[in-house]
Amino acid sequence: MTSNTTQVQRPACRRTWVALVAAAMLLPAWAAAAQPLFSDSEIRTILSHGPWPARVPADPSNRVSGKLDAIEFGTRLFFDQRLSGRGTLACANCHVPERNWTDNLRRSAGMAEMHRNTPTLMNLAASRWYGWDGAADSLWSQSLRPILDARELAATPRHVAQLVRNDADLSCRYRKTFGAPPSPADDEAVLVNVGKALAAFQETLSSGPTPFDDFRDALAKGTAPAATSYSEAAQRGLKIFVGKGGCTNCHAGPNFTSGEFFSTGLSRHAPGGKPDPGRPEGIRKLLQSRFNLLGPYNDDATGASAAPVRQLAFAKSLPGEFKVPSLRNLFLTSPYGRDGNVDSIAEVVRHYAQLDPIRLHAKDGLPAKPLNLDANEQSDLVVFLESLSTFTNPWRPEEGGHCD
Numbered sequence: 001m002t003s004n005t006t007q008v009q010r011p012a013c014r015r016t017w018v019a020l021v022a023a024a025m026l027l028p029a030w031a032a033a034a035q036p037l038f039s040d041s042e043i044r045t046i047l048s049h050g051p052w053p054a055r056v057p058a059d060p061s062n063r064v065s066g067k068l069d070a071i072e073f074g075t076r077l078f079f080d081q082r083l084s085g086r087g088t089l090a091c092a093n094c095h096v097p098e099r100n101w102t103d104n105l106r107r108s109a110g111m112a113e114m115h116r117n118t119p120t121l122m123n124l125a126a127s128r129w130y131g132w133d134g135a136a137d138s139l140w141s142q143s144l145r146p147i148l149d150a151r152e153l154a155a156t157p158r159h160v161a162q163l164v165r166n167d168a169d170l171s172c173r174y175r176k177t178f179g180a181p182p183s184p185a186d187d188e189a190v191l192v193n194v195g196k197a198l199a200a201f202q203e204t205l206s207s208g209p210t211p212f213d214d215f216r217d218a219l220a221k222g223t224a225p226a227a228t229s230y231s232e233a234a235q236r237g238l239k240i241f242v243g244k245g246g247c248t249n250c251h252a253g254p255n256f257t258s259g260e261f262f263s264t265g266l267s268r269h270a271p272g273g274k275p276d277p278g279r280p281e282g283i284r285k286l287l288q289s290r291f292n293l294l295g296p297y298n299d300d301a302t303g304a305s306a307a308p309v310r311q312l313a314f315a316k317s318l319p320g321e322f323k324v325p326s327l328r329n330l331f332l333t334s335p336y337g338r339d340g341n342v343d344s345i346a347e348v349v350r351h352y353a354q355l356d357p358i359r360l361h362a363k364d365g366l367p368a369k370p371l372n373l374d375a376n377e378q379s380d381l382v383v384f385l386e387s388l389s390t391f392t393n394p395w396r397p398e399e400g401g402h403c404d
Contacts, residue, residue: 037235038242043219045242050216053206054254056126060300061138061293062196064177065203073173074201075398077194080170082163084153086111091146091153091198094118097395100332101205106340110152115276117340120333123326125203128259128308132322132338133282137309138298140199141291144191161190172403188290192297205395207329211387212238230387237384240377245352256327256388263320266337266351276338279321283312331389345385349378 038046064070077083081090094108095101101121103109108118116132124130124139136142146152147160164170164182174190175181177197182190215230215238241247252258261279286292286309293306300306322338336342342351353373373381
């Protein structure tokens with residue numbers, strides 16, 4: 001059976017230089033005069049952080065990406081506690097819609113407490129790597145990890161496959177999504193398809209436009225932003241962000257993240273008394289996974305989506321490097337840091353105010369030159385970061401009903 005398709009809005013997560021090249025455009029003649037706070041190059045950088053939300057093609061590694069039947073199937077699976085080994089936990093226990101799809105705990109807790117903070121599911125589509133250490137290279141393979149982890153949902157491929165086979169509604173939705181009933185013999189194939197349906201649902205979770213987006217779009221259109229719509233403090237903080245602060249080295253593009261990995265010293269929690277290895281361990285796990293894009297479950301016949309994974313064998317990474325999170329809806333996702341040990345945005349800003357943004361991304365041996373942002377500059381930067389959040393949740397639970 002062929003499923004209907006819908007176009008899914010996704011954030012474009014790209015490296016800094018890609019975002020800047022994509023945003024290269026003629027500046028409105030009035031912009032520099034109407035906004036003397038910003039230089040022409042700063043305005044170009046501001047424009048590179050939009051438009052929002054960005055649209056990108058469906059995930060080629062997931063044949064049901066963007067399909068309405070898959071989204072509906074994935075939505076039901078996401079909230080179904082029977083997916084867990086004991087039938088007591090669902091994905092939504094840690095990724096709560098009303099909490100911006102996180103849990104606001106220091107560290108996530110399923111069957112046991114984890115050693116990392118629960119990341120939001122907002123704006124994940126089109127990322128290259130998933131998880132704090134990037135141990136997954138697709139959203140569907142990342143969706144499988146908590147299902148199988150003994151500390152989280154603690155399920156097995158057999159448990160998941162039997163649930164889908166034996167429940168009439170789930171079995172019907174599986175058939176509508178994938179064009180055939182769940183295999184009676186291949187538990188792993190059914191499990192992977194569950195992950196792909198979950199990914200199709202998560203791809204739809206995109207945050208709405210923010211005060212910053214309104215300001216940025218006015219610049220792009222060549223119309224003077226209303227004087228009262230974006231505070232002077234937010235604009236001063238934006239200038240620090242795109243200039244002196246060097247923040248766009250990590251937080252680039254419309255989704256305010258390069259999607260790559262850095263060690264910033266923000267997180268210090270050592271699970272079990274041992275430092276969290278971060279990216280090097282993530283690469284090891286990814287290359288050993290049967291569910292990576294080099295494996296048998298990648299639906300991309302061209303193989304292009306697996307190219308970054310092939311390059312990992314030559315990648316240089318250091319212990320303590322973790323993925324740069326998006327700054328969108330930042331005010332809704334406290335506490336902060338990979339280990340959740342930072343309670344407020346002000347604390348995060350104070351930490352980075354004493355770092356050198358160039359030294360942070362350079363090889364060892366270079367002298368450190370701290371930013372030394374004063375209290376007023378830190379306050380302005382916090383006001384700007386607040387303008388990247390919207391306090392409306394566009395997602396609504398779907399109507400009930402059974403599969404026909």
